[in-house]
Amino acid sequence: MMLIVLKDGHEPSEIIEKIKERSASYRITKLYGKTIIIAWPDNNVEGIESLSIENVYKIKKPYPLASREWRNRDTIVEVEGIMIGSNKIVIAAGPCSVESEEQMIEVAKKLKRLGVSMLRGGAFKPRTSPYSFQGLGEKGLKILKKVYDEVGMPIVSEIMDPRDINMFKENVHMLQIGARNSQNYPLLKEVGRSGKPVLLKRGFGNTIEEWLHSAEYILLEGNGSLVLCERGIRSFEHGTRFTLDIGGAILAKKLTHLPICVDPSHPAGRRDLVAPLALASIAAGIDMLLIEVHPNPEKALSDSEQQLSIEEFSQLVEKIREVARAIGRDL
Ligand code: PEP
């Protein structure tokens, strides 16, 4: 595929005419302040000239916008002043599900004191069984907004239905696409169009290439505020809930310019494995962690076995700080 970057202030019309004359296909987007045309097949596009062209890249990967082949530098995603992908590692922590205002206020205040920069909490929960707790829905989002107003930590929460986009835009700061919706293309397009920062989880049955194709849907809508999140894949192994693919997370960092997050909670499926998985991920070079922490994990309405108590999490934060320092990064 050919990725054509236009000079600032230039319209794509002249190049589009030439692409059409050569019977090539194309898409246009505006990303990181640049107008970009993706055109293919290469043979039909090669040699197109125009004074509006700043640069042309022949991209070998099938996910041109996500690829480092045109943007060989680390993209930094800003969420309310928090910079994801810089030298400073970002932690988003909080309960699996929003259960009550008291629970969220308590956990948010304690996490903030520990230096956590973002708060997580699911209001719409993708539960395997329809009989399991489904989340508080809109009420949960309103609680998150209230906690933000009171405590000031930006919120990341999972959206499952494109029809909920306005509700999410009003109440949260980063939209999480869960593993189960990682290939829900209408949803990906909607969060792409929203312009809000997005945390895109890898589907547990997806290859890295499929995950990056999903990222491409969001980027193609002109939304470059995108963080990729590895959360474990299905393997033959049942000792852990999922198999955390640290190699895959680091490969995604090498192939793309996007910041990489790891969620060590869902692959662990049990409390005592969360800290080692988190530390291994930091040591490997990822930019962000998403960790489930609950004020009273035994009583949690979802994922009770893997959520850390505040005390357990606080010990983990100290270790994360040390590992980060050892590889020349801050927390
Ligand atoms: C979550 O983070 O709340 C969640 C449901 O994770 P996943 O989509 O990775 O299963």
Ligand code: MN
């Ligand atoms: Mn969970």
